[in-house]
Structure formats: structure tokens, C-alpha cells
Amino acid sequence: MDKSTRKRKKATISASSDSTSPDDQDLEDISQEKNPASATITVTAVEVPELTEAEERDRLSLERKVERAFFEAGKALMELRDRRLYRSTHKTFEEYCRFRFAYTYRHVNYLIAGSVIVDNIKMGTNSSQNEKSHEMGTNSSQILPTSEVQVRPLAKLEPQQQPEAWQQAVEQAEGKVPSGRIVKDVVQQIMERTKVPNTYQIGEVCQILAKDNPELRGKGGCWGIVNHVGEFSCTIKIWDGEYTVGLQYLKSYNYLPAECEQMRVICDRINQVYSSGLEESVQKFLESLGKLNRAYLTGLEEKLLNVLESEYDEIQF
Template structure:
């Protein structure tokens, strides 16, 4: 007599049947290479109002650094910081976390943009939009792009910018392209000595025994010769060859401020105070920034009062 199958075998058989692929999946169909159907979603075109909004917002982004420079100029000129801060530098640092040099770059950049706009508008007869710009006019979008133009005269800046735009294929040029254009314009002038009176430079000794002890000092150019400059340092004037000078590339406003600081330090040094004071003045003569800190300013004022008394 045949015995009935055990329940265990029946369960095993059931499990085996679960592993069997369904009838509608043949051996040739591999899930890894299965075709996935994706339904395309049509993206609607911008309507006229959306196009206007986009252009308006893009222009705001492009003019962000320009508007910042104009606003900082007004804050500085009207001294609107005076209720909370003694100096404009401290105000910008506390309020915006801007360094003094960055603020000067923004202010100078906004002036250059104005020069570019005026230079372009004078040669083009086009209507302006609500931002005061020609619809076809390419303007700088960052301070870095206009920084090299500070080395040129205001009358040269629009032409240099236009050349940079052309080299960039009609688009906003990079700072590197603008710098190259400016360099070529300066080379065409064929001036062997490109330093200018009032420019702030660093002394580079390069094995010159006459400049021993002056390495790293900054000075103000007060006379430009064919192959040298007369430079005023914290302790007097020196005639220095071009190979021993390195420009800090400060903005005009920074150069003017350093001129004032240099004159103040020199007056105190010339008064013949003790050696410890001269060491302090020498440390100020090696600053690599275009301003004094609050403590340095206080100490210098104390010394100025001392020599007056």
C-alpha cells in the first residue's frame, strides 16, 4: 500500500512552487536590461511678463556690487555712521564684516562703472531702461572685473572695458581678460618707469647694501626718474632703483591715507625721541596694510601730543 506523503514534503513542495517565476516572465526577459518607459513632460515657455521679470532680476544681480559701492559712498560722505562709530572703517567692519580695503574696492568699482556707462552712452544713441543702462550694454558684474582698470585714467577705462568685452566674445569678461587688456594699454605708452607720484611701494633689498635694514618697509613715491624713484619712508627719503621697488597696488584713496600716515610718522621720528619710540615707528613703517589699528592710532596720537608739548 502506498503511504500518503508527509506534511513536511508538502510544505517543501509549496516552497519550491513559490520560487517558480510567473508564466508571463520568460527566460529571455532580464530585469536588469528591461526597458523603462519615461513620459516626457512639456515645459511651458516663458510668457512676456516672466521674460521681463527675469531680465529685471538678472540686472539686479549684475548691479549688486555697483549698488553696494554707491551706498557705501553715501554712508561715508554723509557720515551716517557717526551715531554708533567713530570711524567709517570700524562701522563697515562691525556692520557688514567688510575690510577697509574691500570697501575701497567697492567704492572705486562703482565709480569705474559710471565711467564705463558714460563712455559707452556717449558713443551710442540707444534708449535706456529703468536701471539707466542701454539694453545692449555689457557692464561689469563684480568688483574683481574692474579692479585692473584703476591703473588707467578715467578717460581710458571705457575703451579698455570695451576691448575686454570684445575679447570675451561679447560677454562679460573675466578679471584676467581685463587685466591683460590694461597691461597692453600700459605697455603701448612705452614709459620705462610706470610708478606714479603718491604710489605706495615696498622696498625689496635684493643684496643692495645701501638698503640694508629697509627690506619690507613701505614708502611713498615723491619723484619719478627714468630708472629709479625717490621714495619717502618713515625715517626719510631714499632714491631706489626700479628693481628694488614693488607696488602695493593700493587704490588712490588708500595711497592718500598712507601719505598722511607717512608724514605723521616722519614728524614724530624727526623730533629725536628715545630709541624705544623709534622702534615703534619703525614697526609702523613695515605695515602691509593701508591703515592703522585703533591702538596704533592712539599711540601715535600720544607721541604727536608729546612732541607738541
């Protein structure tokens, strides 16, 4: 009984090992086919039509709109600010820009300053090439900036230097719109070439000349105390903090040492009270003291500052 069973099992196993399953048969068929890697694939070429004259005009027009975006934004923001067209809804231009465009005040100043620099470049380039084109964009005769970042380094130069610096950057970019890095390198080279020795001294009283520098907007006419002297700039302390300012944005009052020390004391007093966060009207008064063009306070100014210092002491204790 057991032997017959074992024989039947053995026969079954033998039969199944001799047979070929459908899957094995498929593999054999595939192995006999040509290698897929060497197969030829036929691709039908699609002809790309050339742009028509109308499409070429549309492309150029759209490209110029893209290129003018930051320039037009800066121009528009400048007009909104100068005409105070925000006054019906917001107290300050800064609040308006933050609410309406989600722009920081610094970004707005960069855009406005950038548009002014582009105008300087256009005027300088057109003057040198005797051209009267007012279109902004890249063409065979004039390469102009396409972003605010490209012109930001030029703010360190005088307006009459900006067109020359831009043209040098264009040449280094082989006739294309240069990157901000290239422009920055050119500006640095010009500054080193026209380097003026830094004659300012620590403790000296200087006035800030904001000009077209967006980082100094609102600080024009303010006086400050030099507390660090660098190669191309000075760090000065004014009524609301410290700022690093290029030499071209500073003017010494040429005060005597005793007057400089007196102004240093006044600056520290104003700065301390201002940082306490008192009412806006008080801050405006302190700002006005920060723009004095004399080395002393009047009797009334001294009394008012004493009152504010008393308020500051009460807040502290």
C-alpha cells in the first residue's frame, strides 16, 4: 500500500518536471525576439513655424513691459508719495504701502530710488549716444536694467557717475543685461579709483546728506556722532540709533572739540528718551532736535527735554 502510493507520487513529480508551463513558454518566445534596446523608433518631426511680424512686435512689447515693471512701480510709488494720494485712507505713506501692496518701507524706497537711477542712466546714455528714444528695454543702442537689484549698487555713486558705471557693467556682461554682482564689482572699482581719504574722527559731529540713498530716507539733515571710522564709510549715532553711512553722504560741522562733546551728550539723552516709546508727538519733537544745525539747545528745548527725561525715569522705575 505504501509502496504504490510512493510510486504514484514519484510519477506525478516526474511528469510535471518534463512539462513546460505557459509562463515558461512566454519567456522562451521573448528570448527569441530581437533585443528591445536595439529596436528602431520612428519619430515624426514637427515643423515649428517662424514668428510673424505681428508676433515679433507683440513679443517685443511684452518683453519691454516685463523689463519696465520695477521702473514703472518706482515711478508710480514716487507720485503716490509726492502727491500724498494715500491721505484719504492712511496717515502715512509707509502704512499705505504695507496695507495696499504688502511692501516694506525699505522695499518701496529701493524701487523709487531704482527708478531715479534708471532715469539717470537713460539720460546719460542718450546724451553720449545723441539719442532721443524714451522707450525702456534692451535694444541695439541701449541696454537698460530689468530689476531693482541690478541698480541698487549704483546708489553709492554720484548721479553723473551712474551711466558710466552701468555701461562698464554692460560691457563686462558682453552686451547683455548685467547681474547685480557685476554692477557691484564695477561700482567697487570706481570707488577705489576715486577713493578719497577718510578724514573723519571718532566723536566728530556730522550731518547726513541722504541724496538718493533709500536706506537714508528720512535721515537727510540729521546730525550724528561718529563712533567708527571705516575705509569708505563711518558709523554714526543719531537720535534713533546707529547707521553706517558712506563718505559721500556725510558733511562735517567742523565743531570744536568742546562742542562735539556737548553734542555727544545731547545725542545720548535724545536717543535714550526716544527708545522708551513715548507718544508720537513726543517723538516728533525729539526728531526735530536731531536736525539742529547748532551745537546747543535753547532754554525752552532744554526744559522740554528735562521733562521728557523725568517721564522716562518714571517709566523705568
